[in-house]
Amino acid sequence: MRKASIDRRTRETDISLTLDLDGNGTPEITTGVGFFDHMLELLTVHSGVDLTLSCKGDLQVDAHHTVEDVGIALGSCVRQALGDKKGIARFADRLVPMDETAAQVAVDFSGRPALIFPDRLTGKVGSFDMELVEEFLRAFTTHAGCNVYVRIVSAGNRHHMAEAVFKALALCIRDAVRVVSDRMPSSKGMLE
Numbered sequence: 001m002r003k004a005s006i007d008r009r010t011r012e013t014d015i016s017l018t019l020d021l022d023g024n025g026t027p028e029i030t031t032g033v034g035f036f037d038h039m040l041e042l043l044t045v046h047s048g049v050d051l052t053l054s055c056k057g058d059l060q061v062d063a064h065h066t067v068e069d070v071g072i073a074l075g076s077c078v079r080q081a082l083g084d085k086k087g088i089a090r091f092a093d094r095l096v097p098m099d100e101t102a103a104q105v106a107v108d109f110s111g112r113p114a115l116i117f118p119d120r121l122t123g124k125v126g127s128f129d130m131e132l133v134e135e136f137l138r139a140f141t142t143h144a145g146c147n148v149y150v151r152i153v154s155a156g157n158r159h160h161m162a163e164a165v166f167k168a169l170a171l172c173i174r175d176a177v178r179v180v181s182d183r184m185p186s187s188k189g190m191l192e
Contacts, residue, residue, distance in 0.1 A: 002177075004080035008073050012065035013057040019077040021177050023050025031055040031070060033063045035128035035159075036136075039166045040070070046170035067132040071139025078144040082177060085109060090185040092175035096168040100156035103164035107172040108147040111192025115141040119152040125159045133162050137169075145192065
């Protein structure tokens with residue numbers, strides 16, 4: 001039963017999130033930020049997790065708090081659902097093309113957070129600030145306790161670049177969290 005739920009309420013956001021790592025890739029997502037909902041649906045479908053998410057944020061300010069706080073909540077649920085991580089593959093990397101663009105992502109569910117994202121996404125897709133992709137990844141990485149490396153291999157349409165990143169991350173999550181043995185995937189005998 002690799003499931004987790006969180007209710008997170010601040011002055012900026014009200015989030016209810018339920019995650020099943022061993023689901024069927026079923027998304028039920030409402031954040032009020034259309035492009036972000038689309039990216040989270042891609043993440044859900046391609047990772048194979050089930051994600052039920054409702055977020056009411058201070059969108060009259062902008063989408064920053066919503067995106068960052070969803071990253072916090074999702075990362076926290078992944079960490080909780082993984083438990084002691086015994087038997088998981090732990091590592092994964094994927095290169096995903098999206099039309100003229102491509103993104104490479106690598107993950108390690110080591111328990112130690114680190115985001116390496118040397119490429120900056122800028123500009124907007126509709127009203128969505130592309131720099132929020134990195135904010136989401138930073139929040140997710142910190143609270144999931146994982147290393148995430150992201151590289152834009154081929155730049156192009158902003159929507160396509162973000163989509164390639166989210167799909168590559170999804171496939172990495174799918175591969176890294178699957179149970180492949182009954183052993184702890186660490187020479188230390190534990191993962192933080």
